[in-house]
Amino acid sequence: MATYQHLRIDTINQNVVQAQYAVRGAVPLRAIQISEELKAGKQFPFETVVNCNIGNPQALRQRPITFLRQVSALCVCPELLDNADLGFDDCVVERARSFLARNPNGMGAYTHSQGYTSVRNEVADFISARDNFPANSDEIFLTDGASPGVKMVLNILCRDDKSGVMIPMPQYPLYSGSLALLGAHAVSYALCEEEGWSVRVEDLQAAYDDAVAKGIDVRSIAVINPGNPTGGVLTEQAIADILEWAYAKNLVVLADEVYQENIYVDTKRFVSFKKVLRTLESQDKCLGLELASFHSISKGFLGECGLRGGYTELTNFTPEIKDQLYKLASINLCPNTLGQLAVGLMVNPPQGDSPAAKVYRTERDSILDSLKSRAARSEAMFNSIEGVSCQPVEGALYAFPKLTLPSKLIEAAEAVGQAPDLFYCMAMLDAIGVCVVPGSGFNQVEGTWHFRTTILPKGSAFDEYLENVPRFHREFMAKYE
Amino acid sequence: MATYQHLRIDTINQNVVQAQYAVRGAVPLRAIQISEELKAGKQFPFETVVNCNIGNPQALRQRPITFLRQVSALCVCPELLDNADLGFDDCVVERARSFLARNPNGMGAYTHSQGYTSVRNEVADFISARDNFPANSDEIFLTDGASPGVKMVLNILCRDDKSGVMIPMPQYPLYSGSLALLGAHAVSYALCEEEGWSVRVEDLQAAYDDAVAKGIDVRSIAVINPGNPTGGVLTEQAIADILEWAYAKNLVVLADEVYQENIYVDTKRFVSFKKVLRTLESQDKCLGLELASFHSISKGFLGECGLRGGYTELTNFTPEIKDQLYKLASINLCPNTLGQLAVGLMVNPPQGDSPAAKVYRTERDSILDSLKSRAARSEAMFNSIEGVSCQPVEGALYAFPKLTLPSKLIEAAEAVGQAPDLFYCMAMLDAIGVCVVPGSGFNQVEGTWHFRTTILPKGSAFDEYLENVPRFHREFMAKYE
Structure with missing residues (x-):
């Protein structure tokens, strides 16, 4: 033998x-x-x-945000809700009760493969308020951090060894790593270091032309804003230019926006790709461009890397493609429930003058000021x-x-x-x-x-x-x- | 345009x-x-x-196990440890303190990509005690449920569109779905329904011969024991036969053992593939056969599907292949921390006569008796x-x-x-x-x-x-x- x-x-x-x-x-x-x-x-x-x-x-x-951990503990162990000596603020207890009422299976059951409906509704409300354009919870997929969402969409896009996805140079290695695993091409477009790592259409065009000349079927472009590893922040105009260029090339746009809370200069503010796209569409530009946007609880001021929570929002994807993404999500059963809950707490922070809300804002400002x-x-x-x-x-x-x-x-x-x-x-x-x-x-x-x-x-x-x-x-x- | x-x-x-x-x-x-x-x-x-x-x-x-949720709440929100009126048993508080002492970053930081070392040590101790053969925490990968572990190993095994993995018929569709995503062949071997869905070597051989005749490069065999969807339980002899047959064919064996606590007949007991393999090796059989075994917190009597916790144990894999699996795990950063903690609590339940340990055993027995x-x-x-x-x-x-x-x-x-x-x-x-x-x-x-x-x-x-x-x-x- x-x-x-x-x-x-x-x-x-x-x-x-x-x-x-x-x-x-x-x-x-x-x-x-x-x-x-x-x-x-x-x-x-x-x-x-x-x-x-x-x-x-x-x-x-960096210490975790108190509100997030207190609500989480109550949802993980609901018997604590009956403890009169807990010492948690009423608004913490109410938030946990409300979560458990809307999700009677609690944290221990598989959820919908796209995640708790109640949390997806909170995410949709957050996006609507942030962008001033409507968002739909059916188009939200909760994920274990942003990475699985990126991988899920790349998995749909990369169909054979000719497929290519444009990624920034420098980039976050999730992109090159995932493309390598799918046997697809990473088509690198250079960021302009001298201009604060900006994205210039001429550099996109050069990378695209070069890839096409090599026989690569360029299917999508990924943009990281604010930038990782660069720390640069794109202007609204730069985003519009990228979208219009991508539209002309028939590309799907991936917007990695996990650092959207992390902007430190007064001259820049965060504008989402979704908002710019909807604005362009209202001017009859880029109509129907497919965009997938990613967010996470790991960055910002929560820094909850270990809990693994995030979401993907699809814009302008057809129902048949959403069904395929749903199928991919369902093979993984569902994202972890604590990460899902934490996404809801990120997008729907405590409001008003309750003690917990004040503590929340103090903790948030202290972390962001220090960063x-x-x-x-x-x-x-x-x-x-x-x-x-x-x-x-x-x-x-x-x-x-x-x-x-x-x-x-x-x-x-x-x-x-x-x-x-x-x-x-x-x-x-x-x-x-x-x-x-x-x-x-x-x-x-x-x-x-x-x-x-x-x-x-x-x-x-x-x-x-x-x-x-x-x-x-x-x-x-x-x-x- | x-x-x-x-x-x-x-x-x-x-x-x-x-x-x-x-x-x-x-x-x-x-x-x-x-x-x-x-x-x-x-x-x-x-x-x-x-x-x-x-x-x-x-x-x-089905209600969650109290001990698991109480320890989890304390680790998620350690300020509760300072609350004298909590009403939790000392052994619950001690377990949480011990976890946090061994993992000072708590639940909010990315862990080692294979998971918390302390939990991997608990898993290794559990396996050693269960099988009466040593286990090594370096060969344990904690995962978000068992599924990501299965997918990770399949990802290594399937190298091109000739690759095939033998899976039972009927099977759990994670296997056929993951193989389809990898563009590899599912080589179905029939279980013998009339014999309680047993695995017979003649059926393995028939499926293997048929695949080889079609030009498929058969690389591995997956076995689900206890069986999903069948409910059958393999005997120790059947497992030994499978291992010896797989060894002769140079296959990697995947043992899906997520139902190892769920056995309901007095005539059968759970024996792990690892234990049978080590026993055979001690008789100079199947020396060095590569085995990946999977377990989960979603089944058994915990039923913690939503928390997403599990582990993969590698046996006889070379360090260079383990490095590749580590790289795959690191692209996903780390499994979620609550799922990791719960794996530790599953494999290391409370012992002795503490009130919490008694409640634990009562809850466990009640669920298993009812099932x-x-x-x-x-x-x-x-x-x-x-x-x-x-x-x-x-x-x-x-x-x-x-x-x-x-x-x-x-x-x-x-x-x-x-x-x-x-x-x-x-x-x-x-x-x-x-x-x-x-x-x-x-x-x-x-x-x-x-x-x-x-x-x-x-x-x-x-x-x-x-x-x-x-x-x-x-x-x-x-x-x-």
């Missing part, structure tokens, strides 16, 4: 092998290792690893370093500074088989314990080097970070002069 | 179009519609729809009907009775373009409001007709169900004599 052959890299699905996900790639894996070695007593030039590789606020001491200050201080710190430049951190949770690296350093990196920015980030981790992600993990214009860091360390950890990064940079560069 | 073309069924991913998921298919969709019409005041021959289409216990009044009684009564009811036969409901949450249908009925179904069992199930829904899933949704031997129903209605609803189904059958058959 032949020997049993184990699965090998060359015998499994090559799409999986090709997919990359740098946010949890080589540098973060090394950071996990160092953290374990620190615990085991090994000496490093720092006491703890600061994980700036991922937008994970509560891992960096605003950290965004400005990060940007200023990077721009104070010789050989580093950083576009304005207008939004999201990241800075994406550009590195000018000496040729000696590039040669040293090549000698160990690493991209120069990976080499730089590994050195930063080893020297000061700060874990960031090299720009090559997000894709970048060839010959440029960047890294992404979050603005999430808090308090004294942030002060130390602001001191340590420039010091590391100076000392590291000195080696390669 | 050309008109904007909407996505159409023929322009999207045809793998999505091909995928089917009957558990939420035509009959359940009609049931949702009827429920809404009932609410709106429309008259039907029944007052409520009884949803027997899906194993969703808490939608049919046992409902399994026996379901089976007896079906076997009392002329033209219906039902194998023993030894385990899981379902009966899968076989229908002998008159030719007039089959012609009537064909006249409206429906499979005869779909026609039958639609009629049952319209007549008595009981929603079940036709056997064609699970695949069945050609020319045979079945349906799947859960044993989950409770109390008087179950009594009515037992009365109404035979009455419907008699009246419906009378039309086609």
Whole structure:
């Protein structure tokens, strides 16, 4: 009998092998290792690893919003509603009672595959009020974070190995990773770094023409606004230009708007792709353009990454295609109920003068003010370093500074088989314990080097970070002069 | 300018179009519609729809386990730990404190992509104790229910349109649906209905030979034990036979063991594929066979379908393949934290004589005893009907009775373009409001007709169900004599 052959890299699905996900790639894996070695007593030039590789606020001491957790606890364990000594504000108790009354199966049953109807109604109301255009709960899919929604829509769009989806460069690796898994092409369009990482129609056209010349069937364009990893925020005009261009090319538009609460400059405000599309349609432009928009509880000021909640809104999709998306959702049964509940609490915050509502607003403002200050201080710190430049951190949770690296350093990196920015980030981790992600993990214009860091360390950890990064940079560069 | 073309069924991913998921298919969709019409005041021959289409216990009044929900509420909202008037048992409070101490980021941060280390340790301890063979937390992936684990492993295995995975007939449509999405072949092996839906090596060999003759690259075999939709339970010998056969064919084995707590007959007990594999290996058989085993919080006696928790255990996978699975898990960031916590509570129940532990055991026994009684009564009811036969409901949450249908009925179904069992199930829904899933949704031997129903209605609803189904059958058959 032949020997049993184990699965090998060359015998499994090559799409999986090709997919990359740098946010949890080589540098973060090394950071996990160092953290374990620190615990085991090994000496490093720092006491703890600061994980700036991922937008994970509560891992960096951001506290959860009280209202959200109190309502959640009551819905998870309704017997608490009968406890007179609970000490929760009436508006918390009322919210939980109302949720359970509208959803008598509670949290433990599978829900509708698109999610609780009551929460989808809350989402539709939120979108209507935000955009001043109607929204319909039938076109909302609740999801376990935004990522499964993106993957679901990409799964519909990518029909064969000719299919391509336009994604920004730099991009969030969910997009390149999911397209690789589907065996489809990521068609990268460059963001204009010098103009605050803006999207320019000429760059879209160039990427599109190049893809078409290669025989790629370009089906869709994904836009991340506010930008990840860039921190840039698009103007209403830029969004309109993208939509009109996409319409002319017959593309489906994916709008990743998970950072819509995270805008830190007074000159910019969030405008949704849906609102701009409906405005254009009211002017007889872009009529019927298919748009999928994504939101999440993981970012904003909630930062509830672990609960996994989000939604996808479909605009102008036909019923037959919605049925196919429903079928995909139903194979996964339903999104997790606590994440669904939390989406409802995100879009329908406590109003008025109740104590809980006041606490809610204080907590919200404190987090957003602090993020605003950290965004400005990060940007200023990077721009104070010789050989580093950083576009304005207008939004999201990241800075994406550009590195000018000496040729000696590039040669040293090549000698160990690493991209120069990976080499730089590994050195930063080893020297000061700060874990960031090299720009090559997000894709970048060839010959440029960047890294992404979050603005999430808090308090004294942030002060130390602001001191340590420039010091590391100076000392590291000195080696390669 | 050309008109904007909407996505159409023929322009999207045809793998999505091909995928089917009957558990939420035509009959359940009609049931949702009827429920809404009932609410709106429309008259039907029944007052409520009884949803027997899906194993969703808490939608049919099964109450959540108190211990699980109390610990969960404390972990979701740790300020409750400071409330002296909470009234929770000490062992509940201790469990929550211990969880939060081991996981200082709490529930709101992304976890390790494989899930909380502390929970994976609990899972490994559970498996070690259950099987009397060691388990390793590095080889455990926590997942949002069992389904994402199955899909993750299938994603690795299916490399091109020649790839095939053997699945039982009848099967749970997660398998056929996921394989369709991956563009791979479902290679159906028939279960032997007359022998309690057993797996026979001769049937495996026949299906395998047939697939190989068609040029299919058979890569893996999935086994569901206890069986869904069949309710059958495999003997240890049957499992050993499957493993030895799979080893000779160089297949990866997928063991879907989500119903491992749901066994209702004294003649059978649950034995895991892992335990049988390790036993065989200790006899120098099947050395190194790759096995992925799946478990879930949705079934058993917890029935926590909505929380979405589960795990995958890998046995004998090489580190390089585990790395690829880790990468897939990391693209999804992490499973939801409440589901992860609940997995830990499932595998590590309260022990000893604390009040909470006693309540836990009482609740558990009450649910399992009731399911046992409902399994026996379901089976007896079906076997009392002329033209219906039902194998023993030894385990899981379902009966899968076989229908002998008159030719007039089959012609009537064909006249409206429906499979005869779909026609039958639609009629049952319209007549008595009981929603079940036709056997064609699970695949069945050609020319045979079945349906799947859960044993989950409770109390008087179950009594009515037992009365109404035979009455419907008699009246419906009378039309086609």
